[in-house]
Every structure is written in C-alpha cells, then in structure tokens.
Amino acid sequence: MSAQILDGKRLAAALRQQIKKEVDDLRKTRGLVPGLAVLLVGDDPASQSYVRGKEKASAEVGIHSVVEHLPGDLAEEVLLEKIDRYNSDPAIHGILVQLPLPGHISQDRVIHRISPEKDVDGFHPWNVGRLYSDGEGFIPCTPAGILEMVHRTGVDVAGRHAVVVGRSRIVGRPVAQLLLRENATVTICHSKTRDLPGLTRQADILVAAVGRPRLITADMVKPGAVVIDVGVNRVDGRLVGDVDFEPVAEVAGWITPVPGGVGPMTITMLLSNTLWSAKRTGK
Numbered sequence: 001m002s003a004q005i006l007d008g009k010r011l012a013a014a015l016r017q018q019i020k021k022e023v024d025d026l027r028k029t030r031g032l033v034p035g036l037a038v039l040l041v042g043d044d045p046a047s048q049s050y051v052r053g054k055e056k057a058s059a060e061v062g063i064h065s066v067v068e069h070l071p072g073d074l075a076e077e078v079l080l081e082k083i084d085r086y087n088s089d090p091a092i093h094g095i096l097v098q099l100p101l102p103g104h105i106s107q108d109r110v111i112h113r114i115s116p117e118k119d120v121d122g123f124h125p126w127n128v129g130r131l132y133s134d135g136e137g138f139i140p141c142t143p144a145g146i147l148e149m150v151h152r153t154g155v156d157v158a159g160r161h162a163v164v165v166g167r168s169r170i171v172g173r174p175v176a177q178l179l180l181r182e183n184a185t186v187t188i189c190h191s192k193t194r195d196l197p198g199l200t201r202q203a204d205i206l207v208a209a210v211g212r213p214r215l216i217t218a219d220m221v222k223p224g225a226v227v228i229d230v231g232v233n234r235v236d237g238r239l240v241g242d243v244d245f246e247p248v249a250e251v252a253g254w255i256t257p258v259p260g261g262v263g264p265m266t267i268t269m270l271l272s273n274t275l276w277s278a279k280r281t282g283k
C-alpha cells in the first residue's frame, strides 16, 4: 500500500480533547454549559445508533444533551411545537432533528422551524445561504469534518482540482462549496454525469459521497490523490465505503478508511458547532 491512512478516529479523539477543554473553560469562566437537543422520530436502527453516538460523544466532552425518542406516528405539529420549545430554551444551544423523517412529516418544514442560531446541522436555508455567500454560519458536520481531514494532509487546496461525486444537500453540495471557498477548482459529478472515470482521474482531491459500494475503483484515481470516502454501505453485514479501499490505497497518496474515517469526524464537528453556538449566544 502506498497511501497514507487518514485516521478519523485518532484525529477526532484529539479534537474532542480540545473541545472538552474549551467546554470546561466556558463552564468555569462563564458558568455556561453548552446544551444540545436531539430529536429522533421512529425507530430506524441506523438512526438510533447515530443518535446514541451523539449522546455519548456529548457526555464525553461535557456538553449537556437532551435526547427525545419520539414515536414514528408522531404528528408533524407536535414535532414543530417541540422545536419551538427548544428554540426558546436558553439552556439549549443546538437543535438536531435526526434525518430521515417518516414520510408524513415534511423535512423542509421541520428544518425551517429550527432557529438558524441553533441549527448545528447547518441545514436551515439561512445557514446554507451564509455558506454560499461567504458569511459566518453553521457549516454542516460531515463537510466540515471532510475539510479538517483534507487540511491534515498538508496538501494546499488552492488551485487543486477537487472532484466531488454526489450532489446531496447534506454532503456533496456543501463540501464542494467549502472547497471552492478555499480556491480549489471544483467539479461536482452525479448520476447523470458522462464519463465519470475521466473526471475522477483528474482529481487531486476526490470526495466520494454517493452511497454506492466500491464505486470508485483504482483505475479511476490519479496517483497521489487525496481520497475521502463518505460512503456508509452495508454489504453482507459489513460496512464498506464508496471506494474500493485496498486497490485504491495502492494508487492514492492519502485515503480515509470506512469505518474509522469520516464518520468519527462528523460527530466531532457537531460538538464543535454546539460549543461555537454556546459561545456566541450564551451570554
């Protein structure tokens, strides 16, 4: 293997120590404890596991978290009222509604109801707009984690060709925007893209976020590239990414593993966003 592994678990642990220290300082100097409300509707096993991870990570760094596990047939209006309550609760600095929501609840109505000042997911249109207009706002957690990992390689993003495979609102589009903000030349590929391999082979930085197991094969990767795998696919009970890891690691310069790559960074960025929110609004 020639690639260096970008160890998300290790990087996340180091960042969480730093966050913990800042949370301690905030408590000691201002008597302020960052608070995070997490709302989970229904009992999708993957969502339950993500929410447990968020709860545990919050506790580890001293963030006060409130997790509400709500029934899958919950009326949309009840969820919206709960959001209203957290919006006006001074002990809560971040609100996260776990997605996906059951079909009878409008994701957009829910996201729009969260106060933009507590929207630690960065999904509210105000925060989306701030990201696209170079303003200061919440940056979605997975894209923020990806950027941290790219920085860790020491590769200067400016002027590089970054190719993002996937155009989701949660990952593909915001990560493309973040890379553009750092002066990369950015190409976004998606299901209608012609000659995907021809484009990915040009990538100095390649982000795979489509949810197709092992889509990115070694012949699609430029030698020495930074390869970030956002895929979380379950194949025969095993977790595999969107990148065909072993063969691609022979070609790439840097690569993130699955699991243990982007995943641990996502939760870390949620903690960081919650801390930032408390610092800004908690006076």
Ligand code: GUN
Pocket (backbone or CB within 6 Å): 096, 097, 098, 099, 100, 121, 141, 142, 170
């Ligand atoms: N479901 C999958 N990823 C996410 C995320 O980043 N935030 C929320 N709220 N739900 C998700």
